[in-house]
Amino acid sequence: xxxxxxxxxxxxxLVVLQLAALVPVLRRLRDPAPExxxxxxxxxxxxxxxxxxxxxxxxxxxAVALAGMACVGAALxxxxxxxxxxxxxT
Numbered sequence: 665x666x667x668x669x670x671x672x673x674x675x676x677x678l679v680v681l682q683l684a685a686l687v688p689v690l691r692r693l694r695d696p697a698p699e700x701x702x703x704x705x706x707x708x709x710x711x712x713x714x715x716x717x718x719x720x721x722x723x724x725x726x727a728v729a730l731a732g733m734a735c736v737g738a739a740l741x742x743x744x745x746x747x748x749x750x751x752x753x754t
Contacts, residue, residue, distance in 0.1 A: 666724065667721065667722075667724055672722055675718050675719075675721050675722035676722050678718050679715055679718045679719055679722060682711060682714050682715045682718060683715060685711055686708075686711050686712075686715070689704055689707045689708050689711055690708070692704040692707070693705070693708060703743070703746075706739050706742055706743050706746075707739075709735055709738070709739040709742075710735075710736055710739035710740065710743075712735065713732045713733070713734070713735025713736035713737075713738075713739060714732065714736055715732070716728060716729075716731060716732030716735060717729045717731075717732025717733045717735075717736060718732070719732070720732055
């Protein structure tokens with residue numbers, strides 16, 4: 665299955681936007697305050713997985729896209745578990 669050229673440009677633009685979204689996450693990882701760094705690792709995994717999935721779709725490599733979607737799924741599952749455990753404690 666081949667992706668039309670117009671959609672490839674859309675995916676390429678989305679990759680650029682996702683790369684721009686990595687900047688605040690990387691700043692949070694470098695912050696000296698530990699309360700700001702707690703969820704930044706999972707946010708980084710989510711953002712990198714999104715970039716990987718979109719790049720895989722852009723270049724037509726569906727194995728890379730599937731790996732990116734697996735990273736995003738793992739990050740969202742871990743975030744959900746952490747939120748559930750935090751809510752359960754209160």
